[in-house]
Amino acid sequence: MEDCTVGGFHVRRGTMILVNAWAIQRDPAAWDAPDEFRPERFLDDGGKVTAATAIPMLPFGLGRRRCPAEAMAMRLVSSTVAALVHCFEWDVGEGRTIDMTEGGGLSMPMATPLAAVCRPREFVKSMLSAST
Known part of the structure; x- marks a missing residue:
């Protein structure tokens, strides 16, 4: 101005x-x-x-x-991460570590993409296999 x-x-x-x-x-x-x-x-x-x-x-x-949706995004991301951690076992492979090196670009992607395997926890298996 x-x-x-x-x-x-x-x-x-x-x-x-x-x-x-x-x-x-x-x-x-x-x-x-x-x-x-x-x-x-x-x-x-x-x-x-x-x-x-x-x-x-x-x-x-x-x-x-x-x-304008910052507050909603923070709550949604927190709930999603909590559900993923609570409901699944995560593994990146025996003897492997996660490479947190940053790649190029505006959104700062990982230099090496994350490859992880998830397995549902016991209490989730019944919910996933239940018929509606």
């Missing part, structure tokens, strides 16, 4: 500014070992994710163009 200064840079009116979420999420000033997968860093002392612990994480964008 008007000329301003952002991060010490003069920005002219009408300029579009893009937020580099990749750089923010890997900032060593904000995170201890930013390139390591440590989901527990988003938990508070009570073991819950709060706005204060997740401020530098921007998976849904920022500002007025932020994803």
Whole structure:
């Protein structure tokens, strides 16, 4: 709307500014070992994710163009992962480990695709084989 200064840079009116979420999420000033997968860093002392612990994480964008379904997505993903962990045994193969190296691209795919086998737990087998 008007000329301003952002991060010490003069920005002219009408300029579009893009937020580099990749750089923010890997900032060593904000995170201890930013390139390591440590989901527990988003938990508070009570073991819950709060706005204060997740401020530098921007998976849904920022500002007025932020994803409007963020709250629904977070709940849906949490429920889905919980159901998958609860109902199935997971295995990547004997002696194999999961390679968490990042590949190229905007969505940061894994360099080596994940290949895992799931087997339903005993209590789920009866539900899966029951006729309706």
